[in-house]
Amino acid sequence: MTADESELLELRSSVREFLEAKSPEEAVRKLMESEPRFDPAVWAQAADQLRLPGLVIPEEYGGDGFGPVELGVVLEEMGRALLCAPFFATVVLAAQALLASGDSEACARHLPGIASGRTTATLAVAEDSGSWDPALISARAVPDGGGDGAWRLSGRKAFVIDGTTADLLLVVARTVAGPSLFAVDRRATGLEAEPMETLDATRAMARLTFDAVPATLVGADGAGGRVMAKVLDIATVGLAAEQAGGARRCLETSADYARTRHQFGRPIGSFQAVKHKCADMLVQVELAEAASREAARLAAEGAPDFPVAAAVAHACCSRAYVFAAMENIQVHGGIGFTWEHPAHLYFRRAKSSQLLFGGPAVYHERLLDRLGI
Amino acid sequence: MEQDMQDFAAEVRRFLDAHVTKAPDHTAFTWGEGDDTMAYFSSLPPEEEREHVQRAREWQRIRHENGFGWITGPPEYGGRGLTPVHDLLYDAIESEYDVADTGTLSVIGLGMIGPTILAHAQPRIKDRWLPAMYRGDAIACQLFSEPGAGSDLASVATKAVRDGEDWVLNGQKVWTSVAQHSQIGLALTRTNPDAPKHRGITAFLVPMDAPGVEVRPLRQMTGGADFNEVFLTDVRVPDDHRLGEVDGGWTVALTTLMNERATVGSEGAGPVAAALSPDRLSALMRATWTWDDRALRARLAELLVDAMATEHLNTRALRRLRGGVAPGPEMSVSKLMYGQNLTRAAHFVSDVLGPRVIADTGKWGTYAWSELLLATPALLILGGTEEIMKNILAERVLGLPKEPAVATTKEVRS
Ligand SMILES: Cc1cc2nc3c(=O)[nH]c(=O)nc-3n(C[C@H](O)[C@H](O)[C@H](O)COP(=O)(O)OP(=O)(O)OC[C@H]3O[C@@H](n4cnc5c(N)ncnc54)[C@H](O)[C@@H]3O)c2cc1C
Ligand SMILES: Cc1cc2nc3c(=O)[nH]c(=O)nc-3n(C[C@H](O)[C@H](O)[C@H](O)COP(=O)(O)OP(=O)(O)OC[C@H]3O[C@@H](n4cnc5c(N)ncnc54)[C@H](O)[C@@H]3O)c2cc1C
Numbered sequence: 092m093t094a095d096e097s098e099l100l101e102l103r104s105s106v107r108e109f110l111e112a113k114s115p116e117e118a119v120r121k122l123m124e125s126e127p128r129f130d131p132a133v134w135a136q137a138a139d140q141l142r143l144p145g146l147v148i149p150e151e152y153g154g155d156g157f158g159p160v161e162l163g164v165v166l167e168e169m170g171r172a173l174l175c176a177p178f179f180a181t182v183v184l185a186a187q188a189l190l191a192s193g194d195s196e197a198c199a200r201h202l203p204g205i206a207s208g209r210t211t212a213t214l215a216v217a218e219d220s221g222s223w224d225p226a227l228i229s230a231r232a233v234p235d236g237g238g239d240g241a242w243r244l245s246g247r248k249a250f251v252i253d254g255t256t257a258d259l260l261l262v263v264a265r266t267v268a269g270p271s272l273f274a275v276d277r278r279a280t281g282l283e284a285e286p287m288e289t290l291d292a293t294r295a296m297a298r299l300t301f302d303a304v305p306a307t308l309v310g311a312d313g314a315g316g317r318v319m320a321k322v323l324d325i326a327t328v329g330l331a332a333e334q335a336g337g338a339r340r341c342l343e344t345s346a347d348y349a350r351t352r353h354q355f356g357r358p359i360g361s362f363q364a365v366k367h368k369c370a371d372m373l374v375q376v377e378l379a380e381a382a383s384r385e386a387a388r389l390a391a392e393g394a395p396d397f398p399v400a401a402a403v404a405h406a407c408c409s410r411a412y413v414f415a416a417m418e419n420i421q422v423h424g425g426i427g428f429t430w431e432h433p434a435h436l437y438f439r440r441a442k443s444s445q446l447l448f449g450g451p452a453v454y455h456e457r458l459l460d461r462l463g464i
Numbered sequence: 465m466e467q468d469m470q471d472f473a474a475e476v477r478r479f480l481d482a483h484v485t486k487a488p489d490h491t492a493f494t495w496g497e498g499d500d501t502m503a504y505f506s507s508l509p510p511e512e513e514r515e516h517v518q519r520a521r522e523w524q525r526i527r528h529e530n531g532f533g534w535i536t537g538p539p540e541y542g543g544r545g546l547t548p549v550h551d552l553l554y555d556a557i558e559s560e561y562d563v564a565d566t567g568t569l570s571v572i573g574l575g576m577i578g579p580t581i582l583a584h585a586q587p588r589i590k591d592r593w594l595p596a597m598y599r600g601d602a603i604a605c606q607l608f609s610e611p612g613a614g615s616d617l618a619s620v621a622t623k624a625v626r627d628g629e630d631w632v633l634n635g636q637k638v639w640t641s642v643a644q645h646s647q648i649g650l651a652l653t654r655t656n657p658d659a660p661k662h663r664g665i666t667a668f669l670v671p672m673d674a675p676g677v678e679v680r681p682l683r684q685m686t687g688g689a690d691f692n693e694v695f696l697t698d699v700r701v702p703d704d705h706r707l708g709e710v711d712g713g714w715t716v717a718l719t720t721l722m723n724e725r726a727t728v729g730s731e732g733a734g735p736v737a738a739a740l741s742p743d744r745l746s747a748l749m750r751a752t753w754t755w756d757d758r759a760l761r762a763r764l765a766e767l768l769v770d771a772m773a774t775e776h777l778n779t780r781a782l783r784r785l786r787g788g789v790a791p792g793p794e795m796s797v798s799k800l801m802y803g804q805n806l807t808r809a810a811h812f813v814s815d816v817l818g819p820r821v822i823a824d825t826g827k828w829g830t831y832a833w834s835e836l837l838l839a840t841p842a843l844l845i846l847g848g849t850e851e852i853m854k855n856i857l858a859e860r861v862l863g864l865p866k867e868p869a870v871a872t873t874k875e876v877r878s
Contacts, residue, residue: 096787342862346864349862350864350865357865357868358864360858360862361865362867363855365864366854366855366858366859369864370853370855370857370862373793373797373861373862374797374800374857377793377797378773378774378777378797379773381773381774381777381794382772382773382776385776386776400772403768403769403772403776406765406766407769407770452762458765459761462742462746462768463746464745464746
């Protein structure tokens with residue numbers, strides 16, 4: 092299904108309205124210090140009232156079958172509100188990994204629960220180095236003697252988003268055939284999850300230890316590399332939308348403050364040093380929105396240049412958000428450096444989003460690689 | 465609206481297919497093949513330059529004869545009476561074809577001065593000049609900037625004094641592009657030195673062959689001379705050549721500045737876009753054995769991210785235009801990025817080429833880049849400097865307060 096311009100506007104305003112009510116700054120701050128790092132009641136409402144978890148799940152699996160463009164609108168709004176919710180890990184990482192695996196049995200087993208909001212999920216790829224490169228994975232899976240597609244998985248994963256709370260874990264581990272995707276139940280024996288302290292407390296991360304944990308192969312044995320390449324394109328574009336939304340929010344906050352804060356008898360926004368900072372932020376934000384929305388559109392069309400556009404969006408939005416979040420603090424002066432002011436929440440989210448999938452060194456090379464350079 | 469646009473687009477394609485051929489794809493590229501020119505400004509010798517302008521006039525005449533000479537203009541002056549959206553759509557489609565570059569006529573004359581004449585000139589002047597301009601017969605230039613009035617355009621000091629039915633103009637204009645090819649120029653003059661600076665300006669259409677008009681080429685840093693100094697010494701201009709009210713010239717100037725055409729889509733084409741083409745840049749890195757240099761790779765990636773994001777911005781604006789939505793702030797962003805992207809590309813390539821851009825080895829595709837390198841500073845100055853563009857973005861889009869004015873008329877009088 093695809094929404095037209097006015098339906099997209101409607102989607103945006105209903106999500107914004109919902110988040111303004113359910114995820115104001117006080118709520119975000121409370122959740123940042125709670126376990127789980129989200130409000131199950133709000134998550135249930137997001138599912139029941141707005142059907143968000145099922146937005147991009149195909150209709151055959153109980154979702155509404157929308158595409159990357161609609162997903163982008165929702166993620167921009169979530170990024171803007173710094174929503175603490177299992178949406179990114181569940182919908183953008185895990186559900187996309189299931190779909191990319193082409194394993195219809197696994198999809199039929201897990202996606203309806205995800206679509207309804209009952210199941211939360213995540214994708215565990217990186218290990219202690221933080222790299223998402225499947226070639227660097229050392230966690231291993233071996234067939235369980237009992238046969239029947241049952242495996243045992245051992246090793247360590249780190250930086251797993253929502254890793255202590257997700258009901259379903261999709262884990263990339265190595266078999267003799269190469270990196271492969273597995274599904275693991277979070278209550279499985281031999282699995283331990285321990286929260287990691289994070290720069291950005293609005294996105295929980297965990298370290299997982301697997302000791303011969305029962306696992307089910309998802310997709311073909313050895314297909315994990317291909318699945319990951321697809322998922323990373325979609326996930327980085329989803330992240331880009333979140334980043335663009337957060338960056339836009341930083342720009343708006345700065346411009347508001349620059350219009351109203353007076354020093355030297357005039358609004359600080361009338362000083363050109365401040366004015367040009369805001370103009371520079373505007374330029375970055377406009378580019379970021381264009382890059383992330385265009386990438387989403389190309390994804391929806393299945394265009395051959397989508398992978399290039401995904402790499403552009405990831406790099407462009409990462410830089411724009413970090414820039415806007417930094418300048419937002421600067422424009423606010425001393426108050427911007429306080430715990431009470433939300434500027435640092437955006438700064439933390441911006442910097443950790445930029446580095447989530449490896450950071451500049453990785454995303455620059457990904458772009459050049461996609462261009463054949 | 466959408467249907468109307470589709471019909472118009474189809475008509476444009478029929479016209480272009482009948483008269484010209486599709487342009488070669490500038491982005492598809494093989495190292496060492498084809499034209500390696502990387503010029504932004506013309507660097508042609510005078511004879512070739514004249515031929516170039518002649519070809520431009522000729523193509524404009526063909527456009528005009530087929531109903532595309534002045535898409536937004538009123539029919540009584542040879543226009544088509546359509547919207548700016550049709551105009552932009554035409555440009556976008558034409559950029560896919562191999563047509564004469566009409567920049568000499570269109571950027572300033574047809575794009576900015578024509579609409580100003582239409583809005584503010586007296587009927588006889590409109591009849592005399594508008595059809596001629598859009599038919600390619602008359603070229604117009606913009607006599608705005610002066611040595612003492614650049615960004616602060618309202619400080620113009622060229623004097624105009626009433627003398628019977630005429631006005632007598634004295635002063636100096638500078639940086640006047642295409643004045644050497646122009647038949648008319650739109651001049652801002654000071655008519656009331658005692659009024660606040662915005663309220664003492666009057667605009668005149670000056671025939672460039674009037675006695676006392678002297679055009680002296682100014683050589684720019686690229687070595688060529690696209691712009692000029694224009695000296696006005698006791699130039700007599702009849703009162704009917706006045707645009708707008710006496711002392712009401714600032715309103716006229718604003719019309720000109722507002723008509724600086726949005727350049728949606730058209731930047732995506734032409735040899736200059738080649739400077740930002742991934743294929744060309746990667747071929748360059750292979751040819752220079754630098755493709756595995758990590759520092760250069762990181763810079764290349766940054767450069768391409770900006771170039772491609774800017775392209776996405778333009779694509780999206782163009783798509784909205786096709787749906788009838790007027791361009792928003794993204795067009796100012798696009799202008800700003802255009803200058804920055806080309807500047808960064810020129811420096812990146814120069815750094816890859818190293819000594820080969822400081823002295824000509826005769827090798828294809830190397831020293832040729834020096835032309836673009838030398839042209840890029842202008843892109844951050846002309847049509848409003850980067851600083852002025854940022855002020856505009858912050859004030860008009862973000863609503864930040866203007867700097868407190870320090871309006872004086874003193875410097876104007878001296
Ligand atoms: C960690 C820390 C420790 C501090 N310790 C002390 C301390 O011990 N004692 C103490 O007295 N103070 C202290 N300060 C306060 C510090 O000196 C002020 O925060 C600083 O002077 C800026 O003032 P402000 O926060 O009111 O911001 P504002 O002055 O409101 O500035 C907001 C923004 O506007 C810009 N701006 C303001 N005026 C102009 C202008 N004319 N031109 C261009 N831009 C302008 C600023 O650069 C800034 O980006 C501390 C601040 C911090 C962050
Ligand atoms: C290639 C080229 C072609 C041109 N063609 C034409 C033409 O056809 N007709 C015409 O009339 N003019 C033309 N111009 C002139 C052009 O419009 C001016 O050069 C431009 O507006 C800047 O004016 P200036 O050169 O006097 O620089 P200034 O205005 O003196 O500026 C000098 C520096 O000060 C900065 N500055 C000035 N005011 C401010 C401010 N308020 N805030 C912050 N910074 C500021 C500027 O950004 C710049 O960096 C052309 C210029 C070039 C380079």
